[in-house]
Amino acid sequence: MTDTHSPAYARPERRLLPQPTAESAAFWTGGRDGQLLISRCRACGHFFHPPGPVCWRCRSTDVGPEPVSGRATVAAYTINRQPWIPGYPPPYVVAMVELADEPDVRLITNIVDVPLDEVRVGLEVEVFFEQWPAQPGPDDSPVWLPLFRRATATVGGAR
Amino acid sequence: MSGGPFDGKAVVTGAGKSQVGRRLGRTGLDLTIEAVTRAIADAGLSVDDVDGIASYPGPGVPDLGFSGASITEVRNALGLRSRWYLSSTETAGQIGPAIEACMAVTLGLANHVVVYRSVWESTAQAGAGRASVLFGGGTVSGHLEYTGPFGALSAANWLSMPAQRYMHDFGLTREQLSAIPLNARANAGLNPDAIYRDPLTLDDYLNARMISEPLCLFDCDVPCDGATAVVISRRDAAAGLPRHPLTVESVGTGMFERATWDQRVDVTTMAAHDVAATLWEHTTLRAADVDLAQLYDGFSFLTVMWLEALGFCEHGKVGPFIEGGERIALNGPLPLNTSGGQLSGGRLHGMGFLHEACVQLWGEGGERQAPNSPEVAVVGVGGGPVGGAMLLSTR
Ligand SMILES: [Zn+2]
Secondary structure (H helix, E strand, O other): OOOOOOOOOOOOOOOOEEOOOOOOHHHHHHHHHOOEEEEEEOOOOOEEOOOOOOOOOOOOOOEEEEEEOOEEEEEEEEEEOOOOEOOEOOOEEEEEEEEOOEEEEEEEEEEOOOOHHHOOOOOEEEEEEEEEOOOOOOOOOOEEEEEEEEOOOOHHHOO | OOOOOOOOOEEEEEEEEOOOEOOOOOOHHHHHHHHHHHHHHHOOOOHHHOOEEEEOOOOOOOOOOOOOOOHHHHHHHHOOOOOEEEEOOOOOHHHHHHHHHHHHHHOOOOOEEEEEEEEEHHHHOOOOOHHHHHOOOOEEOHHHHHOHHHOOOOHHHHHHHHHHHHHHHHOOOHHHHOHHHHHHHHHHOOOOOOOOOOOOOHHHHHOOOEEEOOEEHHHEOOOOEEEEEEEEEEHHHHOOOOOOOEEEEEEEOOOOOOOOOOOOOOOOOOHHHHHHHHHHHOOOOOHHHOOEEEEOOOEHHHHHHHHHHOOOOOOOOHHHHHOOOOOOOOOOOOOEOOOOHHHHOOOOOOHHHHHHHHHHHOOOOHHHOOOOOOOEEEEEEOOOOOOEEEEEEOO
16 A cells, blocks of 8 residues: 555654755755856856756856756655655655756756655746755755645646 | 677687585685586686686685685686686676687687686674674765665665566566576576475465565575586687587677666666677677577566577566466576576686586586577676676577
8 A cells, every 4th residue: 555645744753964065055045045056158158967067058157156046846756765865754745847948957856745646847936045054065054955846826827 | 600809709608616505614725625626627728728717707806705805816726727717796797708708719819718707695694694794883985875874775776666666667576487497497496506406386476474574584695605617718729629509699898878877767677678789780690599598587677688688588577488487498499597596506706607608518517408599698787777688599
């Protein structure tokens, strides 16, 4: 038997955490100000992910993090049923979401607060952030993980 | 046949396999030496005739039984005098070093190169899940930086997403997908070295525990201990050897998009599609000429990707192609993963497919020998962001 009902999201006891680097720090800490910061090329205007020192499309190095709307669409998902991490019990939804600002930029994330049988390709979602304490590393800042839940209103009033 | 990237000069002259099993309690080096020396003897050579050695992945990767033995360890253990050697992970999948060995013999850098892959994951990870061993520290880095925090630690998670999208877009069903693991298990029943040999039914599959939907337990391969090896020779150096040399007609090494699990423009395609495109660029042979397919099945969905990437069916049409399993059965027109693959045979991690292709082309599959007397075999290895392919023939 596999349950399809998801209780209201409660943060897990434990997550494996990133140790932000000079390149990824903005992505992991933008949530401090409620912003999803994605690398953007100032030469061609496109966003890209994961963060890096150069734009893979036009090879400009004039790149840096910029806020996006935080709206996205589920491109693909899985309901993970296997326990991998003590303190983070299944089931949980892992998804690739496509950013409204640049649909071929995808983030791996969790879709939460949506019943498991209602998660589907095309579901419109929006970001929120979950703060976790600093890990030892080059940057000892706390991190804000971008998670997604059902969008509260659609962009431009569509639907 | 002449032509192709190696102009017919690169040939396979021998193949060998160690004991394969669960928790054998043997070291990776021990298993490696068994496979390597068997392959060399199978080619009718002695260690002193072998002047090249190549392997995936070499040292420097998290171990846990993933890297059975480095080239340095094997060379030192055997006193092997090599004129050329190489190990690599950043190459065309786990058979990348075999492709590089073809280049080395063609260029005259070596006459006979032994290529091996060995794992002892079953023993090394005994008693502890891979995740708990790898991630005990609580942090993730590298490409896991962007997946691990969300509980997506396994390729089962990364692959189940494109599998789900493929099912959504093209209507592939779990019943259709089951043909891959059911075929593997049927073939494994005829392979005395396979890990899982008991019959598997559609009901077993449909009722199996989900790992990461839509992939269930039987869509995931099984870690094992074991090593496989082949000898790649230059044709003129192989004169007088006992085996009919198998020609390496072409290889696939393409990688056109960024190598990630999630940023490929079309998430219903993978590196296999780029690899296959380059494989067919180098040869006049076509998918219709292939008699036997050995396609990576670390997860069943990867085999789906290889089948369509190589052109056995159109993009999105794998479901009807594999439905019922007749086309890919041992007695079908395209026998697939005849040793049981990694799903039932054990995760020999890529080289097992090359080994099995050679055994079948030599007609030595025993009970599991494909009855269509294959003359052309394709080997596709890897998945997600990496892959490599080889096309072999008896011509
Ligand atoms: Zn640019």
